[in-house]
Amino acid sequence: MADGIQLARAASVAALATEGVHSMGRGRYVEAATYEGSEKVSGVVVGPEDLEIHIVAGYPLPRPIPEIAENIRERVAPQAGGRRTRVIVEDLEVAEDESL
Numbered sequence: 001m002a003d004g005i006q007l008a009r010a011a012s013v014a015a016l017a018t019e020g021v022h023s024m025g026r027g028r029y030v031e032a033a034t035y036e037g038s039e040k041v042s043g044v045v046v047g048p049e050d051l052e053i054h055i056v057a058g059y060p061l062p063r064p065i066p067e068i069a070e071n072i073r074e075r076v077a078p079q080a081g082g083r084r085t086r087v088i089v090e091d092l093e094v095a096e097d098e099s100l
Helices: 004-016 065-080
Strands: 021-024 033-036 041-042 044-048 050-061 082-093
Touching: 004 021, 004 033, 004 041, 004 044, 004 050, 004 065, 021 082, 050 065, 065 082
Parallel strands: 033 044, 050 082
Antiparallel strands: 021 050, 033 041, 044 050
16 A cells, blocks of 8 residues: 555556546645645545545546546556545646637
């Protein structure tokens, strides 16, 4: 099982490597981040029993959001140490050539 900052780094890398993820989210009302010493990993909150991964999805979506979230959870599960993992989609980043 990885410690907090290692798990946060692994979760961020896994999320950003997932098709459909544009960037890491920052949190809506409170900053979503994990801190250790002088290091900070934005977009990931590691708790003793929970793991939150905040993302911004890219639009158009390559597949449905639940599938993107499940793919992230699967990538992180080996390091998560049994923590309940939630993927929070904070926003959509719309491609310049798309009009909504």
